[in-house]
Amino acid sequence: MQQMEQSQSPKRKITIGTDTTDADTLQCSIEDSGPGVAQMHMNRLFESFFTTKDNGIGMGVPICRSITDAHDGCIAC
Numbered sequence: 001m002q003q004m005e006q007s008q009s010p011k012r013k014i015t016i017g018t019d020t021t022d023a024d025t026l027q028c029s030i031e032d033s034g035p036g037v038a039q040m041h042m043n044r045l046f047e048s049f050f051t052t053k054d055n056g057i058g059m060g061v062p063i064c065r066s067i068t069d070a071h072d073g074c075i076a077c
């Protein structure tokens with residue numbers, strides 16, 4: 001939501017989807033209509049304190065990974 005606001009995206013939409021790839025696996029996808037992650041930042045996305053925002057902290061994405069790890073899951077895998 002912050003990325004869409006910051007980039008002044010005319011259309012602001014978040015799409016959340018779920019799928020069961022097999023009986024033991026739940027797959028969740030979250031897509032936004034913002035600018036996306038720049039290719040040059042992809043390899044740093046999960047790094048603690050990495051941020052491109054003036055007032056960012058850089059903990060949101062790493063925390064998402066620690067939550068999925070704690071549930072034997074994975075993110076962006």
Ligand SMILES: Nc1ncnc2c1ncn2[C@@H]1O[C@H](COP(=O)(O)OP(=O)(O)O)[C@@H](O)[C@H]1O
Pocket residue numbers: 001003032034035036037038041045050051052053055056057058059060061062
């Ligand atoms: N949905 C997104 N769209 C585009 N870039 C994103 C998105 N989510 C995260 N990012 C990029 O990853 C960086 C780190 O995100 P995050 O860990 O949530 O920290 P913060 O929000 O404090 O910057 C952001 O600064 C931004 O560059």
Ligand SMILES: [Mg+2]
Pocket residue numbers: 060061
């Ligand atoms: Mg964030």
